[in-house]
Amino acid sequence: MLNFNTSEDQIIEYKSQKKIYIFNTNDENSDKITIESFGEEWSKFSSFNSDEITNIGNEYFDIVDFKDFDSDAKVLDLGCGTGRWSIYLASKFNEVYSLDPSDAIFSAAELTSEFKNIYLIKASSENIPFDDNTFDFAISLGVLHHIPDTEQALNTLVRKIKKGGKCLIYLYYSLDNRGFMYKLVFKFSNIFRFVISKLPARVKSIVCDIIAFTVYIPLIGISKSTSMFISKNLGSKLPLSYYSDKSLNVIRNDSLDRFGTPLEQRFSKLKIKEMMEKSGLYNITFSENKPYWHAIGQKK
Ligand SMILES: C[S@@+](CC[C@H](N)C(=O)[O-])C[C@H]1O[C@@H](n2cnc3c(N)ncnc32)[C@H](O)[C@@H]1O
Structure with a gap:
């Protein structure tokens, strides 16, 4: 050592x-x-x-x-x-x-x-x-x-x-390789982070779990279906496509990471x-x- x-x-x-x-x-x-x-x-x-x-x-x-x-x-x-x-x-x-x-x-x-x-x-x-x-x-x-x-x-x-x-x-x-709509969705979601990251730990954790189930999972589903039935390339460009092959544990963890952290640049x-x-x-x-x-x- x-x-x-x-x-x-x-x-x-x-x-x-x-x-x-x-x-x-x-x-x-x-x-x-x-x-x-x-x-x-x-x-x-x-x-x-x-x-x-x-x-x-x-x-x-x-x-x-x-x-x-x-x-x-x-x-x-x-x-x-x-x-x-x-x-x-x-x-x-x-x-x-x-x-x-x-x-x-x-x-x-x-x-x-x-x-x-x-x-x-x-x-x-x-x-x-x-x-x-x-x-x-x-x-x-x-x-x-x-x-x-x-x-x-x-x-x-x-x-x-x-x-x-x-x-x-x-x-x-900084989403520098993304289009206008993607950036807009992100800017909108950032308003939520601003508020959620200031909540007490337990409440924050519950809210981020709700986001994981009601926002992450449906969006991941859309990206997966797009890849499967329309175009793999288009599917990979949709928000949260990164999580297509990730476990629920990772998704919940990243939701808390994304919306619960006060300082991110x-x-x-x-x-x-x-x-x-x-x-x-x-x-x-x-x-x-x-x-x-x-x-x-x-x-x-
Ligand atoms: C998103 S986590 C990433 C953890 C790990 N690298 C991973 O990917 O699993 C960010 C980590 O940075 C740590 N961190 C925050 N401020 C830091 C600092 N000033 N010096 C070192 N680590 C810091 C946090 O405690 C936290 O564990």
Whole structure:
């Protein structure tokens, strides 16, 4: 296990099989309410089966060539949530360091309990307790857009990567590859997020479940039927088509993620490329597949 560059505040032993290293989670570039909201979200949706992790993981990691890494390569998973992508990586890498400032880290302790090479750290993006130039690979999937200054958080993350190491990020897209109607539907739905994300946790969770059943499922049905009976291409362009092959658990989880999170930002492909380049990454490749946008770059 790597050494920390500062001492932890506490070590919690989870069910006497997994240690959680607790660090300072107070930093200027974190949204406390959003972090709290994720703690609640991931305690509700804390289990994923291995097929789900593999199938969805394959979508995020489609642009990663794992042959590029040495057998002793070390990975950092920033904003790990339940640790589902750390699990995806645990069979491919020697050591995976999974970091999250929210109580999701306790859900991660449960989900990753069998994986001895996953190390759990409760800390935030500006307080990553490792020296610069430490990691061969860093991932941050669905995280940086929930941080007030996304660019700054990305810069900090990239500093932790070794020269020549790689960084995979997934940031919510600004619908830059979508048409007018799609954008309009989205703008309308965003009004709901604004209100729902401010509700008390239990109410928010119920409202998002209602949205999952009354909005997500019917729209997914329309997109599936369109693909089946009219045109596959048209079906894949309809809202929520991404969920056509996803489980109810994932749909409910993402409904809560989408409508229950106070802070979310969206970025165009161009802006993401610019931020990645500014952070010191080059050789940037975007996946043309959903979820949009996920991209990988290499540290200069
Ligand atoms: C949408 S979840 C994604 C979790 C995980 N990457 C996944 O895809 O399953 C966003 C995660 O970012 C974490 N997060 C929010 N603010 C953060 C910060 N300042 N530093 C690190 N992680 C943060 C949240 O606690 C939450 O678990």
